[in-house]
Amino acid sequence: MTEQKYITAWCSVFNNKVAKNGMQLFDGKTVSIDEFVVGVYKYLQVQYPKFYKMDNLSKLGWLATEVLLKDNIEKGSYAPEQIAVVLANANASLDSDLRYLASVKDGASPALFVYTLPNIVIGEICIRNGFKGENTFYIAAHFDAAMMYRQVSETMGHKAEVCVCGWVDVFGEDYKAVLFLVETHKEGIPFSETNLKKLFESN
Amino acid sequence: MDGQQLHKGVFVIADNILSPIGSTTAENMRHLKSGESGVQQYIDTNILPDTFSASLFSQSHTFLEQEGDYTKFEQLLIASITDSVKELPEIVSSERTILIISSTKGNISLLETETHNTGLYQRIALHTSAGLVAQHFGFVHTPIIVSNACISGVVAIITGMRLLQSRDYDHAIVVGADVISKFVLSGFGSFQALSDELCKPFDKDRKGINLGEGAATVVLSTVANNRDNLKILGGAISNDANHISGPSRTGEELAWAINEALAEADLTYSDISFISAHGTATMYNDEMEANAINIAGMQTIPVNSLKGYYGHTLGAAGLIETVVSLHSLKEGIILPTPGFQNSGVSKPLNVSAEMFKGPLENGLKTASGFGGCNAALVFGK
Incomplete structure (x- = not known):
């Protein structure tokens, strides 16, 4: 429980830009969120057709996780159950809630309804990466570094060796994702409330 | 106190x-x-x-x-x-x-x-x-x-x-x-x-x-206020990493959460007196749960679903069903499963069909949901 943990990578996606560990990787210029997420997907040069079926919250979280994990976690280096995902945001799934509700009068769509839960983005991340550990989605008005630090510490104290955690929020054209990779047995930035807050605000 | x-x-x-x-x-x-x-x-x-x-x-x-x-x-x-x-x-x-x-x-x-x-x-x-x-x-x-x-x-x-x-x-x-x-x-x-x-x-x-x-x-x-207070003893969460709207094909991930929750409680499956399952009455959920309960070796332990009393109360379900289960444990009763008559899952399961009365020690609550998530909670005296 008290073992020091480290932030071994972090990634931010907002303002049409993608950055990893403080270095800008991609600038989508000024475009709509729909165009931006597809731009990032193409930039990453991965083949994952399911990406196009996701809502914007899942697309954003999925893309941020791709960037976060690239060259940082080797497949098979951890058991699937040892990898946890803890995310939070302010708007839950409101972006998809409105799209779903608008569709109901013409016949409710299960493909839209399934995205009316914020934790679906966690499901998409777990499917992509084969993560089977603890997973929880919290709602908060703002990124609460103290709460995130505490919840990730609890999760890692109990079951997990690795945790993908952070903030993924989308509403209309407003979006922001800042994700952190937290590991136990690797060097990095010490995992603390202060460092989470500092890195979140530096983006 | x-x-x-x-x-x-x-x-x-x-x-x-x-x-x-x-x-x-x-x-x-x-x-x-x-x-x-x-x-x-x-x-x-x-x-x-x-x-x-x-x-x-x-x-x-x-x-x-x-x-x-x-x-x-x-x-x-x-x-x-x-x-x-x-x-x-x-x-x-x-x-x-x-x-x-x-x-x-x-x-x-x-x-x-x-x-x-x-x-x-x-x-x-x-x-x-x-x-x-x-x-x-x-x-x-x-x-x-x-x-x-x-x-x-x-x-x-x-x-x-x-x-x-x-x-x-x-x-x-x-x-x-x-x-x-x-x-x-x-x-x-x-x-x-x-x-x-x-x-x-x-x-x-x-x-x-x-x-x-x-x-x-x-x-x-952290402190009891009554001799009768029951305890939450352990809990765990897992993800199927399989499908966003359908449960695991095997039930292994829910079984893992059950085993982790038991380990945290310092108990084994045989210490559990009854299981309050998610039991939503969809084809796939109930089948997955039956698989998970079998993987955990708990197929002879009485299991009920309270959905026939309350429906699926979504974000309240885990709480309502845990409170009912805590009081069931205290009173020494296992409630029947309204709507259940003949087993329709492919693995053996001891579904509680009649009210059971007798001494009970510990209980298990399980839940699963969209996004491939599963959770298990162990409680006891």
Whole structure:
């Protein structure tokens, strides 16, 4: 429980830009969120057709996780159950809630309804990466570094060796994702409330 | 306080269930024991073109003497917390207390009735409701909100248990609520997942779920206030990493969560007296749960589903069903599973079909939901 943990990578996606560990990787210029997420997907040069079926919250979280994990976690280096995902945001799934509700009068769509839960983005991340550990989605008005630090510490104290955690929020054209990779047995930035807050605000 | 010290787990020192069959836990238990269900059949083409069955509050139901500007969702939360803490005013105002709220859709029904604008979007945010509820009672800290599909209630209890075990707080008031409206009904309807009659968990003729509305609260504490206090002993969460709207093909991931929760409780499967399953009465959920229970070696242990009494109460389900199970354990009864007659899962399962009376030691609550999530909670004496 008290073992020091480290932030071994972090990634931010907002303002049409993608950055990893403080270095800008991609600038989508000024475009709509729909165009931006597809731009990032193409930039990453991965083949994952399911990406196009996701809502914007899942697309954003999925893309941020791709960037976060690239060259940082080797497949098979951890058991699937040892990898946890803890995310939070302010708007839950409101972006998809409105799209779903608008569709109901013409016949409710299960493909839209399934995205009316914020934790679906966690499901998409777990499917992509084969993560089977603890997973929880919290709602908060703002990124609460103290709460995130505490919840990730609890999760890692109990079951997990690795945790993908952070903030993924989308509403209309407003979006922001800042994700952190937290590991136990690797060097990095010490995992603390202060460092989470500092890195979140530096983006 | 009699000062009983904690070796493992946390004490449950008070609770409430607010449902269409009762406003207190005692009232709910009384009605459950007489076999009363909140599920009724509805025909309302404004909501759904087809007949559906659900456990809903009557339109004239009042939850609070003074409703103020609180929405139905917030009234449910406030009424449930009020009843559970009525003898514990010092806990509400303590800076050692955290409020944890569980819900899947909160105030979503307002999108169906109110004019859409930025103000409404802010009003329906779960953190807005949490702030209003915290202010109503005067809680010191910003509440924690869990919104993790149908496992939210169980996850909220696990979150509370851990915050107490790490001594971040001494008390956690964990409340869950969800309101059923066209939004949720049409969505489950679009999945062809709703039954028009009473749901039939684990039965060969099961054809889908009943939705339900309600709220429930558990007050967790590091210190007992009564000799009878039961304990939450362990909990774990897992993900199938398989499909966003369908459960695991094997049940291995739920079984893993069950085993982790048991390990944390320092128990083995044979120490469990009964299982309160998720048991939604969909084809795939019940089959997956039967697989998981078999993998965990628990197929001879009595298992029930309470969905036939309450419907699926979404973010409240984990809390309502845990409170019922805690009181079942205390009273030495295992409730039957309304709607169950003949097993319709491919693995053996000891589904509780009749009321059982006898000594019980420990129980297990399981839940699974969209996004491939599973949770397990172990509680006992």
